[in-house]
Amino acid sequence: MSTPNPAQAFHAEDDVRSNVEAIRQNPSAQVLIIGGGINGIGTFRDLALQGVEVILVERGDYASGASSASSHMIHGGVRYLENGEFRLVKESVQERNRLLRLAPHYVKPLPTTIPIFSTFSGILSAPLRFLTHKQGKPKERGALLIKVGLMGYDSFSRDGGNVPRHRFVGRKKSLAKLPKLRPDVKYTATYYDAAVENPERLALDLVQDALAAGPHARTANYVEAIGASGDKVVLRDTVSGETFEVAAEVVVNTTGPWTDLTNEALGEATRFMGGTKGSHIVLDNPELYEACAGGEVFFENNDGRIVLIYPLNGRVLVGTTDLEADPREPALCTEEEVDYFFDLVGHVFPTITVDRPQIVYRYSGIRPLPGHGDTAPGFVSRDYRIEQAAFGTSTTVKQLSLVGGKWTTFRALSEHLANDTLALLGRARTVSTTDLAIGGGKGYPQTPAAITTWVRAHGADLGEERTRVLLARYGTNAAAVIAHIVAAEETDAPLESLPGYSTAEVDFLMGEHTVHLSDLVLRRTIIAFVGSLGQPAFDELSALAARSAGWSDERLAAERAQAAENLRFFHEIVVEAANTTAAGAVN
Template sequence: MHRTDSSPTPPVAPHASERAGVASLKQRPGASVLIIGGGINGVGTFRDLALQGVDVVLVERGDFCEGASGASSHMIHGGIRYLENGEFRLVNESVVERNRLLRIAPHYVKPLQTTIPIFSTFSGILNAPLRFLTHRSGKPQERGAALIKVGLSLYDAFSRKGGSVPRHRFLGRKKALEELPRLRPDLKYTATYFDASVHNPERLTLDVLHDGLAAGTHARAANYVSAVGVTAASPSAEGAGHDGASVRLRDELTGEEFDITADVVVNTTGAWVDQTNGSFGAPTRFMGGTKGSHIVLDAPELLAACAGREIFFEHSDGRIVLIYPMGDRVLVGTTDIDAGEDLTPVCTDEEIQYFFDLIHHVFPTVAVDQGHIVYTFSGVRPLPRHDDTAPGFVSRDYRIERAALPGGRGQTVLSLVGGKWTTFRALSEHLADEVLTLVGQQRTQSTAELAIGGGRGFPATPEGVQAWVKAHVGGSIDAARAEVLLGRYGTRASEVIDFLRQADDSLLQSTKELSVRELLYMAEHEHVGHAIDILIRRTSLAFRGLVTAELVDEVAGHLAGPLGWDAQQTRQEALHAKAVLAERHRVEIDQLVD
């Protein structure tokens, strides 16, 4: 994640205690593989290589999952609309991986019933071949029932491979309105099918990272460490261990710089791939990302109208958009706008109005306004440069570009172009296999059916969840607290609960969802660099609009000891968290209530 001048400047703490991850990089400044970029694809590749016993290092300039990976639509889906682009390989891989993630990450990836409201029967049939062949949207023309029926039938054919999701079903107007009475009364049909969602993409990324680090000391990772350049190989260093050019790294929390040498450098910095390559002295023009924004609403009327389903449909401009409930909130998205040079965008007033328009397009009698917004977020999709291809038709597939590291001795740079959340495991496997070939090692373990982190042994039924909760109640852990921890960590919550019980603990005054010792656990085991990491990525408190000024101050205060902050740094951390929420997510703390 690369910052621009528009981002709130994070505090620098030159006197803070050195982090274990950074210390390990400085103590052993060489590796077989250096991965730059800690989004889901970089972290997934790190896990895969670590499981093969590869000497691998991962660094991320911001926090893990801070960029596009954390700004996603929270969907794990096969991409039904990619059929229209002719991307059959991607759809096949996506539905296989969706079905797989439901099995290996059941703590975070859940089935998602999806309904498409349809307002015509044959519209779009003549226009569809033109869109398929040219990948240009042209004049918007609504996709009618016949076209959607063909698409869903194809989608079913892909989805049956390795999965058990139900086939789609169509309903006529009368029955459709019985199920979803707040939909527009002039609709003709609804089509309903199943995909999946990931309610905690940041925590799933951390779980994947945890698996990689647990593989052994050959796997090392640090966030808030940026790659800032390349130091050419020294002739005198030839034959001395990891010889060759070194990548210059900077600890973003202290400002200290140091070098690390690797045989293979993997650039998984997403929309920043070209900038990262430029910092190596080898500029590229691979990327052409598009901006996607979302809003989160505390709107009970809209929540009830959705009836637990994602509403997935074509807006009047031809853009495919979505409305779906996440707990007691509703997520609405997304836009698809060429990002240009702005790689840290924010959700604009125009986009917010667009979201309200799309809600009213399908739920005309449901009242929503600015007062219902509790959070906004925006990111840049890591898409390839696409010239005059319409943003919605740019491929979501991926490719790997290979080049020599400038100033090196046969060292290779692999740059990942593209990629999507749903296919991260398969993509990571593909990228890891290329790396294994380069470093002369063999794959020893498949990740295809290997459970991720807290997905191991996760209870498969509501009764199983209640049994797990009951088994972990005791001391300061009541049933409500155990359930929160299970939802946050999956079955890894058992080790967290053991940690909490090692000393006296108490809930924070400003929330019942965090305790003093849990903050200590996060500080010691979850790579926390700033207070904002807790609010946005270690918990969903910001996403759900539950952050107050008191909570920010309390979190910063309890992190001060384990992270080595003095009083001034602690105050700066609280101010920084409030600035990020206001400037990046349009959240004014004083307007929030617990």
């Protein structure tokens, strides 16, 4: 069976996309960034704010690769202490606290509880793991070891962070709070991290922030780098199939797990990467949702892997695995991994039944980790570094490659990568992103009273209830969505299949760099993630997308077929490509 290509080209009656055309008309910049994951996007925003002429290209949709397959966590990485990655933990905790302030519309505090079943276990094996970075025989971490780790973790939050410090409680209080836990639990330790509810939209906010800096910042999705020609990068528009060249003083490779493959295409063989695969499932299981008591349950399974179970967007997210992976192959959540997830849920919540019909979404991705030889996957560094390499045969173009990186540290990483790029350009930083709010986090109201004030100020035409939904969905960028809906006047109506959305809102989303139907259902919304993409919704959204984008019947059929195959192949969501319901007819 052939692998679905989410960037499949469509040639029939496609207009030239304006963002691609803008790059073709002026095919040069000081910096070209290849790779529109969270780190490439963050660097794009940072350089744009400095006034640098910068172009970002992404071969798929923004944040559609490794950045779309995370655990949705913004966390300090308490387990990285055992790896000796103290610099990374300190930076991660500080960035966690910062994102709670800068992106409060999507990044929310998350109480995290570790169930503990022994007091002294792991005391002797932990130093050996620390020194050798070999997993060895799994050994459960006991209360004393976890206590020491959390004390160190708290010490990194002394930068004015606004999350509480950890606390330990015994069996009685633990079971009072989490009564479905294994009855032999001895203690629980609770600390705070954060979750990002809609990471793809947060990434899109960063893109919009960059473009708002001025016309010196340009970007196009579904444009891939396929080679080098002298001092220029050869690009291909995957929608039209056309190729063109772009010149830049500095080329920045932020293609994550595919960094070596990109460098190879550009003419330089590198062996930087060694990513591992992580999979997750999303469950519609009210009993498990309730058992989490509004927080994450985080523990080490018997095989030494870290496990997380937590409520997210009304569902329960369960993950993750840590398996060797080949970036040339698609990452899929296998049936063996699903069985593994069910076993680990039973390990900590033995009376709760989970089964396959409760899975509403599954996904998998390859972490952009460095090459690691025989180091156990769990001990591979989650830190990042920046490598300078030759750009093809050019003697003038400089090239930087990012190795590693994680969601939590994207702002600090982007600052570092931007600084290195500025140094190559002989320029100085003029704008700091340290305290710069992101997208819909600008002016976001964070108290019930402030929310009510904002809603009343912006909801006169839509009503308070609808305005509150849009504020929660888009942050203060909801003001632009509201204006678009209001401008639609009488033509706006709730969707028949998804009454929480409206026709004008979908039209607005189609204007957000949305090229394919998959972009709409997987990344501009969380409709697929929460299990709401049934056949009627798929049909209705398809018709609305076609109307907004001006697709022909042939293009619409191709979009439906490709979206249906992607949903089935990568996420086990089954919809028919053929239009099967009346909801598909939108006038």
